[in-house]
Amino acid sequence: MTARLIPAACDATGRREQPLRITVNGEPLDGIAGQSIAGVLLAAGRPSWRTGPSGAQRGLFCGIGACFDCLVTINGDRDVRACLRRAHDGDTVHTQRRDGAHHSGDQDASTVPRDSDSPDGSVL
Amino acid sequence: MTGRQVAVVGAGPAGLAAARAALGAGAEVTLIDAARQLGGQYHRTPPEEYAASRPEALQHGWPAFAKLRRELLGHPRCAWWPETSVWALERRDPGQQGPPRVHLLRGPADGSHRVRQILEPDALVLACGAHDRVLPFPGWELPGVFTAGAAQTLAKGERLMVGEQVVVAGSGPFLLPVAASLVEAGSRVLAVLEANPAAVLARGWSRKPWQLAAQLGKAGELIDFTGQLVRGRVPFRTGRTVIEARGAGRVEEVVTARLRPDWSVVRGSERTLAVDAVCVSHGFSPQLELPVAAGCALRGTPGAQFVQTDARQRTTADGVWAAGEITGIAGAPAARAEGAVAGWYAGGGSPAARALPALRRSRDQGRDFAARLARAHPIGAAWPGWLGPRTLVCRCEETDYATLCRAVQEQPGAAARTAKLATRAGLGPCQARVCGPTVTELAARLRGAAPDAVPADGLPAAGPHHRPFAQPIRLGELARPPEPPDAAPEHHGA
CATH class of the missing domain: 1.10.10 (Arc Repressor Mutant, subunit A)
Incomplete structure (x- = not known):
């Protein structure tokens, strides 16, 4: 087992749930309104979604936007910190990698440059 | 009303106190934070969408925080700007007085359609806070290894439990509330490992015990956490730490080992524990890019630097004040006192105000507490041995x-x-x-040199906190002209 959301029924904060759905590399993933993109991924049993320069798996590390380990592409915007970005129903998420290889099974991959040294310098 | 425009960057305990004090002095305040909610990492609350009926269940000092939040959000001279990042501070030309221009991006984190705005305040209060410092160890990059702060943020802010079987390791009193959050969220915390041996902790904590009384709120919190841990039957061990994380594609087990007081590993003391998450913190790194960009002088040694302030929390940069963890890791009570002092002076308040002596006392007690923390939880010099x-x-x-x-x-x-x-x-x-x-x-x-030794190749050392772009900005955003200061961001509240 791994990370999971505290069930609303036994949550001490007495929260309510409003479902939402995002897609990750085309695959639908269910979450609840208010979660971050990283929260949706972790709660869905995905501990990692990015690969480092060597191809090693990476997930969320600092959780507050300092380490940039959790970068994803959201609705076409590259290099979004998944821990900081709130999930919205219908968000299209693509995972990123830094080893220069392409995503497997990801149609957009050939047009997606590597992060940090992307030719269009999309993020400074 | 002084009519002074004060920008406060950071809405944690220090920034909130600064905003209130500046309003009290008669200033107009713009309170800025990258998060969507007030409170910073310390008062991390579930998102509005969760519609939590009992948000106070996870918070220490909830009534005081809720009152302050109401007061600031309802104040006619206070503008609250959530989801707002300071991406650059532009210093005035030589000879010109005043704080730097504040370049902002407003909208969802790292989005491409954020609104660019520029503030030209009369005074700037920096209360940027800190993030966990984690020393490297073999396997620390594996998914499932989190900073302690991440585990707590996810538990309190999203109601997410990071793992079923968790070890919390590192050094500092922060390990306890993190472990308590994990237990509350439903994790089985196998152990809390404080790297410093009991003798070092005792020396740091028991010296001048009367100082601790001044930080009763803090001590009460720790007693609360310890109570929760005892009820959760969590073993707390000193002089032991995680020296390796192992697993195929994610953490599956950790190796822990006994440490000598200098944090050298006692070979033969290794033990392996099966885990699905590890939470680590060896203290905090202050977020110094904005103070450095503003031109504030730092004090301390490289790797342990903080913003230098005077008795009024003024930095060496004209029109710039600093408060909270960027001036020294001292916890929320000290941050609040510093914030109040900074906000009062930044807002043009009188140095003769009656509340100031008590605030300064509270701040100084907080600084004593910080010195005590540093003595009780040093980083052992032999840590690179692992x-x-x-x-x-x-x-x-x-x-x-x-x-x-x-x-x-x-x-x-x-x-x-x-x-x-x-x-x-x-x-x-x-x-x-x-x-x-x-x-x-x-x-x-x-x-084999002191970290601040002059380099031999002639170039001045690039300060580790020097980042011309304090936060990422997209070229498209940079190319668009900034909006007037009163424009509302497109994605506000989206």
């Missing part, structure tokens, strides 16, 4: 310890800049936020 040649030092660029050693030893006279370019350590997306203090410390040790 690094292997292939242990990653820089997570972004995957620079390992052997590569760093080679780069420094091949060019023993070279500046940090040369080692950085040769190894790429610190040049990745995080811009050395995570590895900066560690690379500085390791490189200095490998050279």
Whole structure:
């Protein structure tokens, strides 16, 4: 087992749930309104979604936007910190990698440059 | 009303106190934070969408926080700007007085359609806070290894439990509330491992015990946490830490070992524990890019630097005040006192105000507490003993310890800049936020020099906190002209 959301029924904060759905590399993933993109991924049993320069798996590390380990592409915007970005129903998420290889099974991959040294310098 | 415009960056305990004090002095306040909610990391609350009926269940001091939040959100002279990042501070031309211009991006984190705005306040209060410092160890890059702060943020802010079987390790009193959050969220915390031995903790904590009484709120909190841990039957061990995380694609087990007081590993004391998450913190790194960009002088030694302030919380930069963890890691009570002092003066308040002596006392007690913390939870000098040649030092660029050693030893006279370019350590997306203090410390040790020694190759050392772009901005956003200060961001509240 791994990370999971505290069930609303036994949550001490007495929260309510409003479902939402995002897609990750085309695959639908269910979450609840208010979660971050990283929260949706972790709660869905995905501990990692990015690969480092060597191809090693990476997930969320600092959780507050300092380490940039959790970068994803959201609705076409590259290099979004998944821990900081709130999930919205219908968000299209693509995972990123830094080893220069392409995503497997990801149609957009050939047009997606590597992060940090992307030719269009999309993020400074 | 003084009519002064005060911008407060950071809405944690220090920033909130600064905003209230500046309003009290009669100023107009713009309170800025990257998060969607007030409170910072300390008062992390579930998102509005969760519609929590009992948000106070997870908070210490909830009534005071809720009252302050109401007061600020309802104040006619206070503008609250959530989801707002300061991406640059532009200093005035030489000879011109006043704080730097504040360049902002407003809208969802790292989005491409954020609104650019520029503030030109009369005074700037920086209360940017800190993030966990984590020393590297073999396997710390594996998914499932989290900073302690991440585990707590996810538990309190999203109601997410990071793992079923968790070990909490590192050093400092922060390990306890994190473990308590994990237990509350439903994790089984196998152990809380404080690296410092009991004798060091006792020396730090028991010296001048009357000082502790002044921080009763803090001590009460710790007693609360300890109570929760005892009820949860969590073992608290001193003089032991996690020296390795192992697993295929994610953490599956950790190796823990006994440490001597200097944090050298006692060989033969290793034990293996099956886990699905590890939460680590060895203290905090202050977020110094904005103070450095504003031109504030720092104090301390490289790797342990803070913003230098005077008795009024003024920095060395004209019109810039600082409060909270960026001036020293001292916890919420001290941050609040510093924030109140900073906000009062930044707002043009009178130095003769009656409340000031009590605030200054509270701040000084907080600083004593910080000194006590530093004594009780030092980082042992022998910690690099648990690094292997292939242990990653820089997570972004995957620079390992052997590569760093080679780069420094091949060019023993070279500046940090040369080692950085040769190894790429610190040049990745995080811009050395995570590895900066560690690379500085390791490189200095490998050279056998003091970390602040003058480099031989003539270039001034690039300060580890110097980031011309404090936060990422997209070229498209940069190319668009800034909006007038009163424009509302397109995605506000989206």
